Amino acid sequence: MIKLDLQSKTPLYLQMEQQIIDLILMGVLKENEQLPSVRNLARDLGINPNTIQKAYQDMESRGIIYSVVGRGNFVASPSAAESLKRRESMAALEKLLQDARHAGFSAQELHQAVDAAFQPRKEDDLL
Amino acid sequence: MIKLDLQSKTPLYLQMEQQIIDLILMGVLKENEQLPSVRNLARDLGINPNTIQKAYQDMESRGIIYSVVGRGNFVASPSAAESLKRRESMAALEKLLQDARHAGFSAQELHQAVDAAFQPRKEDDLL
Amino acid sequence: MIKLDLQSKTPLYLQMEQQIIDLILMGVLKENEQLPSVRNLARDLGINPNTIQKAYQDMESRGIIYSVVGRGNFVASPSAAESLKRRESMAALEKLLQDARHAGFSAQELHQAVDAAFQPRKEDDLL
Amino acid sequence: MIKLDLQSKTPLYLQMEQQIIDLILMGVLKENEQLPSVRNLARDLGINPNTIQKAYQDMESRGIIYSVVGRGNFVASPSAAESLKRRESMAALEKLLQDARHAGFSAQELHQAVDAAFQPRKEDDLL
């Protein structure tokens, strides 16, 4: 259920995290559900186990999942994932909006960009 | 007129570029105006000349400045800087807006964020 | 597969780029194929890794290759290399043809030069 | 009568040489005619006398002009300039045509480029 873009400049471990968070937010992964083991996921995705390990550890430190030694990794409360994502998104957005403003965009243009982002698009239907 | 943050995760040469682009957009640096020489700027900023050179060459490849051996580096057309900044800004924003949408933000919330970004704030008065 | 001329006035990093572009155009290097690592190529060619890095980064900025940290450098679309080379070649040629015309060459002489360039020659058979 | 492009990547001393050669070929500068003094020309063009000096010395070594100590620089035989220019143009052209061929241009396309170079154009009328 995870798709990695090997050509992207975004590190693989971050791509993984974002997608797992989205799966939690969408309810596909539920609270206390066990995540695939590091080795299995690495094999399925065809990448180095170290990369999975790094993603899991980072998510644990962010409170999105928890690990039980000898048993595996599990989804923490979805509300943790949600509040984290909202907080991070909002911070990034505010920074970018200021940037866009300094780049000469008008409020009107930015409102249009928001509306455009909420237009249903073909790609979205495929998800 | 350039201030570098040695602690930042943003590379020094990119910090330089962003600030020079902003100086051009603000009209402080004008078309065909000469930029500080590689060595002088390096001395003033307390960093290695190679780092300045990298920033200047990158900006030249992006069409923001042009360099002439034996003479120096000069500001290219400000419109080049402007279109570049707008393009990059918009691309980053569109990506983030999609992200925010997936994070559960409503169009209404994002419109509010846009309006908030255009509210005059104390920091802006200091510029 | 790359041969550098240390005596040449053409910088080493540009010699490298030209030869890699030619390898892509000849189909020796295919789309998404991995290029030698910065360190390995530097060792093989007997030059400093920084010089390889400069060549690779320049090619990436020109859209000929793409790089992913931790994974390596890869050939982008060959059509990118082709259009780039055609564009550069044509620009240089137009400039030189004007020059030749001002030097007193007739259209007839230049047409002959074109035909001569397309005559099979011994060196070409050796390729 | 000499126009320098300060933004060009071609060194000023070479720009000068090319234009003086063209003036000789066009008959504007005649055999044994005296060239402007280094200092005067530097003043008129607004550039460093060293640059003029370098151009004059280079042209002398190429047999296009000759200098008489204490008297100045003089145009050598126009035929010297012409044969030099033809020789250099032809060598550069042959190299570029091969390059263009390897870049995938057909003989037909190159013949068209030649014809295009001989079309009268507005800019040429202004010379």
Add this chain to the structure above:
DNA sequence: GTGGTCTAGACCACA
């Protein structure tokens, strides 16, 4: 191991 950044310092052509 992979690329990316940065320092230090040398040498070159050009102005």
Add this chain to the structure above:
DNA sequence: GTGGTCTAGACCACA
């Protein structure tokens, strides 16, 4: 003095 190239070597994040 100006930019441009190159070597040597350190340190970092990522896989």
